[in-house]
Amino acid sequence: MKAKLTAFAVTTALVAPAAIAEEMTIVSWGGAYSKSQQLAYHEPYTAKTGITIINDDSSAEAVAKIRAMNEAGNVTWDVVDVVASDAMRLCDEGLAEELDHDAVLAAAPDGTPASEDFGDLIVSDCFVPQIVYSTTFGYRTDMVGDTPPTSVCDIFDLEKYPGKRSLQKRPIDNMEWALYCDGVAKEDIYDVLGTPEGVERGLAKLDTIKDSVVWWTAGAETPQLLADGEVVMGSTFNGRLFSAIAEQNQPIGMLWDMQSFDLDGWIIPAGLSEERKQRALDYLYFATDTQRLADQAKYISYGPARKSSAPLVGKHASLGIDMAPHMPTDPANAGNVHIYDYEWWADNRDDLDAKFQAWLAK
Amino acid sequence: MAALTPISRKPLSLVIPCIAGAGGLLGLFVGTANGSGLLGIVIGAALVSLMGLFFIFVLKNETTAKWISILFVAGLGFLFGGVPGVILGAIFGWLFHWFIYWTYEGRYRARLLPYLTPGQVLWHYTFLFICGAIFVFLITPILVVMPLSFNAQDFFTFTPEMLRLDPEGYSLKHYRDFFTNNEWQRSFKNSLIIAPIATIISVSLGTLAAIGLSQSHVPGRRAIMAILISPMIVPLIISATGMFFFYSQIGNWLEGTLGFNKTFVGYVKVVLAHAVLGIPFVIITVTATLVGFDRSLTRAAANMGANPVTTFFRVQMPLILPGVISGGLFAFITSFDEVVVVLFVGSASQKTLPWQMFTGLREQISPTILAVATILVVISIGLLTVVEMLRRRSERLRGMSPS
DSSP states (O other): OHHHHHHHHHHHHHHGGGGOOOEEEEEOOOHHHHHHHIIIIIHHHHHHHOOEEEEEOOGGGHHHHHHHHHHHTOOOOSEEEEEHHHHHHHHHTTOBOOOOHHHHSOOOTTOOOHHHHHGGGOOSTTOEEEEEEEEEEEEEGGGSTTSOOOSGGGGGOTTTSOSOEEEESSSTTHHHHHHHHTTOOGGGHHHHHTSHHHHHHHHHHHHTTGGGEEEEOSTTHHHHHHHHTSOSEEEEEHHHHHIIIIITOOSEEEEEEEEEEEEEEEEOBTTOOHHHHHHHHHHHHHHTSHHHHHHHTTTSOOEESSGGGGGGOOBOTTTOOBSGGGSTTSTTTOSSEEEOOHHHHHHHHHHHHHHHHHHHHO | OOOSSOOOOOOHHHHHHHHHHHHHHHHHHHHHHTTOHHHHHHHHHHHHHHHHHIIIIIIOOHHHHHHHHHHHHHHHHHHHHHHHHHHHHHHHHHHHHHHHHHHHTTGGGTTSOTTOOHHHHHHHHHHHHHHHHHHHHHHHHHHHHHHHTTBSSSSSOOOHHHHTTOGGGBOSHHHHHHHHOHHHHHHHHHHHHHHHHHHHHHHHHHHHHHHHHTSTTOTTHHHHHHHHHHHHHSOHHHHHHHHHHHHHHHHHHHHHTSOOOHHHHHHHHHHHHHHHHHHHHHHHHHHHHHHTOOTHHHHHHHHTTOOHHHHIIIIIHHHHHHHHHHHHHHHHHHHHHOOHHHHHHOOGGGOOHHHHHHHHHHHTOOTHHHHHHHHHHHHHHHHHHHHHHHHHHHHHHTTOOOO
16 A cells, blocks of 8 residues: 555656656735736747746746855746845945846847947846836825825824834834935935934934834735824825735825835846756846836836836736826826836945844834 | 423523623624624613513414514615625524523423423533634634635725625635635645645654664664654744755755756755654554553454564554545645745745735735635645544444444
8 A cells, every 4th residue: 555655656756756847936026016017027928939838937036046046056036036236236246247238138229229229227247127106105095084185295294194104114214214315405315314413313213113114025015004094194006005005995195295106127146057047047138128028017017227228118907097107107106206226235334233123122 | 402301481580681681792893893882781781681571471383483583683784785785684583592491391391301400401511612612712713714715805804895795895816816816826735735745744754763762672762762752842942943945955065066957956955854844743642542452452463473564454454544535635735835944945946825825815815715725724624624524434434332
């Protein structure tokens, strides 16, 4: 009996892999975002090449995992979606492949080379920009009365908007918003934040609402908290709020004031075999051309990174509403934006993270 | 069960505080939900006491009292919570009526031994109450998940439609998502491949180890036992980190030197890692069964000319089978539930169900997770029931009374 079972197990184990076709593992953030990539990039690519794409929603710990994989000499990921600052770190540590953007990416339809089409958004040699997103606020329309918040400083106004608010559990953005609302001019924020007194000042401002803050780590938490009515307002990525508002009809409004722009894009981890690297490059060529980037905007409200894609952004795939007014880059939304300084944060992140965590624990 | 003790009606000085306490307890929950716990206690206690007095002195008819109680509390429930309130109210109405008569008529004494002191009777029911409360705390988190999995929205929220029991608020779309979504199907399939194979390996090796270690002549068997059980004691995250580097090397060797397919090697790594985690459970359960195993049976078998292998399969194995099966169940559940090791050792093509649930919870908070959880709970209950029934059947066949 047991011998038979074992034999059966061994046979199934040996036969199973034969049925699996050529596949590649693409790492991303999960949720509505991965779904938009699935529909705009993965499915057309599989239809074209027959390569199965496996999604791994591990981008949140991409840097640590790529380090460990590299150390163990066992890189299982083919293409990884990371934020710009992570791409810079990975590139500096030699954990991501350096790319010649003009050679490996498609030119714009009018022949403009990729490096010009992406322009300044290529912040690292390893990084292929994909979208511009922003971290911004949503609020419960039924919990703010007749005067919905219009300024980011309303977050700090507990008298006008009592109740909990959710903020991301990290110093980035929160410190800038705190200093801005404490009266620092927008252009001086990073100068002030660079001094120990500036850090104290930012934390002191955050102290005024600390008891009313729910700290989040995953982008999906704020929409859930807003849907439950557990928080009055909260920060998250603008695409998550769009999907809660437009696709799931939640009573949530957008507060675009001082939204914080950031970039997200692809890297190829270092240490792949030549065959896998070529396959990854082939995927990138396909997934970052002008039409494909514009297609993604049909499913989620993030701005495509190519200049040539912007005019092609159309309507939402199933709701049929115009997507342009929901983009963070739309002039109506981008009246007062906060340009997040990668380089400043790359230099100061460890120090501020430590101070912020110490403050949280107090 | 027949009554052990003759019962008699109890004085009001005992009945009123008891039923007031019961009313106050419910009042506490309703009151807290509506703003003031203290007020809730007072109103609840007063209301149920009045009900008790009314039933005892005015009505004197138990059946009528039952219906009045049910309708009255259901009506109160409607005021506070709409349609679901009516259902809860009706249940509590019945419960109050039952409790009032249970105390007043002294029925609580009927099934207890006649010589128990009042203190012992009180402790008996306090003990039952504590047991019930523990049971409720254990089971509620599982039960809450089930209705939420039928949510029509994509959030973990009891929507107003759901609370009104409006069919609009319910949907099977999360179940549909589970059965049509590739990611969920792939991870479900992976779990069904990995868990059984890992279980078979753990059961075979664990049983062999337990039998070997139960022989008195094995040198250093306590030390060997400790080492074999260590995966259960060492924090999982530490084993997982170690396994990550260890199996990476083995994987590279299997792929590079022996030329196996990458996906196949991935499965081998996860299966072996899970088998290691399952072995301690098998060793412990089988060792426990072997304590009651009569060694003279193996000597008798040997005396009759059976070799050790035949003796094992024909004599020893059938007798220790319950231990082997429960060890196997533990090993299966360990592998089926495991998320830390597979996150480290596996790659995305070995993504198991718990992994998918874990990333799902962190990244998208999709109620599909709740649908899957409900399905898994139903499967687990089914599995345990089947195993228990088989065990009883085999005991009956062997002429033992089921325990």
